[in-house]
Amino acid sequence: MPLNLNRVSLRISAGLLNQFPKDPLPQVAFSGRSNVGKSSLINALLGRKSLARVSSSPGKTITINFYELDGSLFFVDLPGYGFAKRAPEDKAKWSALTDGYFTKNPNRDRLSLVLQLVDSRLGPTKDDELMLSFLRDAEIPFAIVATKSDKLNATERKVSLALLKNHPLIPADTPVIFFSSLSGEGKKEVWNEISRHTNFNV
Numbered sequence: 001m002p003l004n005l006n007r008v009s010l011r012i013s014a015g016l017l018n019q020f021p022k023d024p025l026p027q028v029a030f031s032g033r034s035n036v037g038k039s040s041l042i043n044a045l046l047g048r049k050s051l052a053r054v055s056s057s058p059g060k061t062i063t064i065n066f067y068e069l070d071g072s073l074f075f076v077d078l079p080g081y082g083f084a085k086r087a088p089e090d091k092a093k094w095s096a097l098t099d100g101y102f103t104k105n106p107n108r109d110r111l112s113l114v115l116q117l118v119d120s121r122l123g124p125t126k127d128d129e130l131m132l133s134f135l136r137d138a139e140i141p142f143a144i145v146a147t148k149s150d151k152l153n154a155t156e157r158k159v160s161l162a163l164l165k166n167h168p169l170i171p172a173d174t175p176v177i178f179f180s181s182l183s184g185e186g187k188k189e190v191w192n193e194i195s196r197h198t199n200f201n202v
Helices: 038-046 088-103 126-137 154-165 187-198
Strands: 008-014 027-031 064-069 073-077 111-119 142-147 176-178
Touching: 027 038, 027 187, 038 064, 038 073, 038 111, 038 142, 038 187, 064 088, 111 126, 111 187, 142 154, 142 187, 154 176, 176 187
Parallel strands: 027 073, 027 111, 111 142, 142 176
Antiparallel strands: 008 064, 064 073
């Protein structure tokens, strides 16, 4: 089913669990550490420059942003994790809000896919591994988006792919998609993965 990407808006930046939209629409969530490129990926997928704002202070914002696509699908931008300078009370707020999305979301059963972003130059960090472990144990469908792929040469790309494909927390059949917001690499493949789980396409 085609989506009209001219009809896209930020529905709400939810800082509290009771602010999550209750519309029974499919949801695709974007997860990753601070500054890994979630906003850049969302903007690229939607053909926008600044709908999802790229923060100048990674880890500063602790909200879950719900972007409504054509009244049919939510893109859900989860707050970035792993920002070392965040105060303990902010880390606690991040944990409560993110845990709440997965456990107290009124439309938890509508979560179709999690796009787990990993910096292709670094591979999974310890924080990434905690999220991967959770997604796997909770049996939530996910795909790996390896960001900033334009920074890799051919040899580094092979090493990065092998690391992700052979990681013990990433099942062998998990899609791994290299993505660059600069070159546009991977945009079509990410949309194909979204379509496979939601039946929506562009």
